[in-house]
Amino acid sequence: MIWQRGDVRAEAASQAIAEELVVHVAALRRYALLLLGDSSDADDAVQETLTRVLARAKSWHTIGDLRPYLFSTLHNVFVDSTRREKRMATDFLSEDILASLVTPPSQQQRIELRDTVMALAKLPNEQREVVLLVGLEGLSYLEAAEALGIPVGTVMSRLSRGREVLRSMTSRETSRKLRVVK
Amino acid sequence: MTQDQMRVDDALDNDRLLRFVDGALDDDQRVQVLTALSSRPETVAKVEAYLHQNARLRALGQHLPMHDSRTFRADLQGEIVRRLAGRRTRATAFRYAAAAAVALTVLAGGTALTLDRLTGSGTSLASRASSAPEIYFPFGTTQLAASEPSGTAAPSDATPTDLASITWLAGQVPGLSLSAPELDGIGLHLVRGETLDTNRAPAIRLIYADEVSATGRALCRRRPLERRPRVPSRAQEGHLSLQWRRRPMIFALVAPTDSPQLSAIVELVGKGVAQAQPREATEPAPAAAPADGGPRPVDRRARGAATPRAAESARAGRGGGDRHDHRRRRDHATDRARHGQGQRAQSRCSRACNGRS
Numbered sequence: 001m002i003w004q005r006g007d008v009r010a011e012a013a014s015q016a017i018a019e020e021l022v023v024h025v026a027a028l029r030r031y032a033l034l035l036l037g038d039s040s041d042a043d044d045a046v047q048e049t050l051t052r053v054l055a056r057a058k059s060w061h062t063i064g065d066l067r068p069y070l071f072s073t074l075h076n077v078f079v080d081s082t083r084r085e086k087r088m089a090t091d092f093l094s095e096d097i098l099a100s101l102v103t104p105p106s107q108q109q110r111i112e113l114r115d116t117v118m119a120l121a122k123l124p125n126e127q128r129e130v131v132l133l134v135g136l137e138g139l140s141y142l143e144a145a146e147a148l149g150i151p152v153g154t155v156m157s158r159l160s161r162g163r164e165v166l167r168s169m170t171s172r173e174t175s176r177k178l179r180v181v182k
Numbered sequence: 183m184t185q186d187q188m189r190v191d192d193a194l195d196n197d198r199l200l201r202f203v204d205g206a207l208d209d210d211q212r213v214q215v216l217t218a219l220s221s222r223p224e225t226v227a228k229v230e231a232y233l234h235q236n237a238r239l240r241a242l243g244q245h246l247p248m249h250d251s252r253t254f255r256a257d258l259q260g261e262i263v264r265r266l267a268g269r270r271t272r273a274t275a276f277r278y279a280a281a282a283a284v285a286l287t288v289l290a291g292g293t294a295l296t297l298d299r300l301t302g303s304g305t306s307l308a309s310r311a312s313s314a315p316e317i318y319f320p321f322g323t324t325q326l327a328a329s330e331p332s333g334t335a336a337p338s339d340a341t342p343t344d345l346a347s348i349t350w351l352a353g354q355v356p357g358l359s360l361s362a363p364e365l366d367g368i369g370l371h372l373v374r375g376e377t378l379d380t381n382r383a384p385a386i387r388l389i390y391a392d393e394v395s396a397t398g399r400a401l402c403r404r405r406p407l408e409r410r411p412r413v414p415s416r417a418q419e420g421h422l423s424l425q426w427r428r429r430p431m432i433f434a435l436v437a438p439t440d441s442p443q444l445s446a447i448v449e450l451v452g453k454g455v456a457q458a459q460p461r462e463a464t465e466p467a468p469a470a471a472p473a474d475g476g477p478r479p480v481d482r483r484a485r486g487a488a489t490p491r492a493a494e495s496a497r498a499g500r501g502g503g504d505r506h507d508h509r510r511r512r513d514h515a516t517d518r519a520r521h522g523q524g525q526r527a528q529s530r531c532s533r534a535c536n537g538r539s
Contacts (some may be wrong), residue, residue, distance in 0.1 A: 030246050113245065116238045134204055135239040141206065160196050167231045 021050060024070050027137055031071065034132055035078060037121060045081065049074040071133060071147035082125065119169040127162030130155055194218045194225055203232040350377050351386045355431065363454035368446045 028049060032042035052073050120128055126148075133144040134155075141159075145152045194215065201207045202215045219226050365371070377386055 030243050033246060034242070109241065112238055113242050116235075116242055131235075132239070135236045136243050141201075141204075156197050156200055159200055163200075163232050163235060166235050167228070170231070170235075 021053070021070075024067060025050070027067075028070055028074055031132055031137055032074060032078075034117075034120060034136065035125075035128060041081070045074060045077045048077045052077070065143070068139065068143040068146040071137070071139070071143075072149065075129065075148055078125075078129075115170055116166075119166050122169065123162055123165055127158050127165065130158040131162040131166065134159055194222060199225070199229060199232075203229060203236065346375065348375060348386060363451045365447070365450055368450065 025046065028046045029042060032045045032049075033039055036042045036045060049070060053070060120131070123131065129148060130144060133139045133147060134141065139147065141152050141155050145155045148155065198207070198211070198215060202212065207215065219229065375386055
């Protein structure tokens with residue numbers, strides 16, 4: 001019997017890992033989906049992330065805050081996969097994300113969400129990461145910096161640039177819509 | 183520049199605005215920013231846009247299907263255990279597989295299986311322990327035969343084909359090198375194999391038995407065209423469900439969590455899965471008939487379609503019929519772009535694909 005043979009500390013650590021991970025899996029998947037733009041790739045990235053984290057479970061006690069640590073691992077997985085597969089901008093499947101929305105939003109809301117996804121798709125990866133971590137996941141600048149392995153100042157400059165790009169895109173969309181109305 | 187203007191500029195520097203938007207300022211600083219904003223309408227528009235962006239992102243996050251994906255959970259379970267088993271020594275893999283089992287059992291079934299149940303403190307342990315380990319490989323069983331409530335598929339031909347079924351399946355998948363999991367070392371012997379001629383994808387089932395003739399089943403199927411095959415993650419109480427996705431195949435394992443051979447099973451099956459390497463397929467191989475005269479599958483490739491679904495789509499004159507075709511179209515476009523045909527080729531491809539659909 002595996003649990004009877006294993007030591008008590010390992011068992012307790014495993015249970016703690018399980019409970020902690022369950023809390024964060026949804027956020028990881030959400031973030032990965034919007035980062036990668038492909039549900040299959042996102043699931044693969046989360047699987048790899050959790051595998052890496054579980055594989056390092058021996059040093060679990062050294063991990064101060066699990067949440068940034070998980071996002072950090074996911075970031076590394078993302079960087080590895082991007083490097084390996086030479087991911088192209090066309091790989092971001094905005095339609096895939098929009099098609100997977102569970103609660104059918106109102107028409108107006110759906111248009112807004114579509115614009116947001118399309119704008120996110122056009123952001124460079126490093127800016128998209130920061131915008132998602134701070135804007136979507138609500139990480140503090142320090143946590144985001146920790147997750148991405150960059151200084152807080154870099155987080156803020158990327159965030160600023162990313163938000164400006166998003167703003168210019170959405171304002172362009174709005175003006176285009178206004179012209180159509182005329 | 184007046185002192186007031188300098189004060190306003192300081193209050194509205196970019197970093198401070200970002201912190202204001204993200205709620206990272208204390209009350210005094212917020213008041214300073216709000217006061218300064220009252221004299222800068224253009225900055226107010228910027229701040230409003232940023233706040234709106236955050237609200238949109240949060241709304242997007244709320245509408246994404248992150249909490250109810252059984253396929254993901256099953257995949258996660260299998261992937262983690264497989265990778266852990268591959269990375270660690272047997273003893274270490276055993277411990278981490280157990281950790282993953284706990285983590286993913288919670289994922290797969292919420293709180294249905296508690297640690298107490300895993301340890302078998304209840305009476306069900308005695309009955310489970312008395313029976314020999316049972317192994318299932320329920321590869322995509324609901325797609326094989328939806329009529330079977332238990333999730334196991336009925337073979338189209340009951341004739342045992344032993345290892346010929348593996349040969350048959352390998353013939354169905356061009357370039358696939360496939361072998362049965364070597365479980366003899368832990369007392370589980372392959373009794374026979376069956377081919378499952380389904381209307382979705384070719385599949386086989388292998389029957390294993392131990393010394394006391396307790397049987398186990400192995401099923402293996404080709405991955406369907408859909409990117410996320412709906413493979414059931416159900417496992418009876420006290421069992422761990424594992425899956426391996428290895429293109430173009432799907433493998434899975436359901437094993438009792440109280441089996442003393444759990445790690446060995448995971449390790450051996452993982453090795454078997456690792457051997458299922460598709461080689462570079464140049465040309466589709468013709469469908470091979472089983473050596474013992476088992477069922478000859480329909481040669482769908484002759485009609486230019488890899489699966490009945492694709493054949494049906496082709497007959498209907500459409501590109502695929504569901505949103506998953508988007509990826510194939512994209513791959514097509516991407517490949518052309520990589521071959522130096524540039525954006526024009528991509529848009530031509532896109533138009534062609536759109537035209538087909």
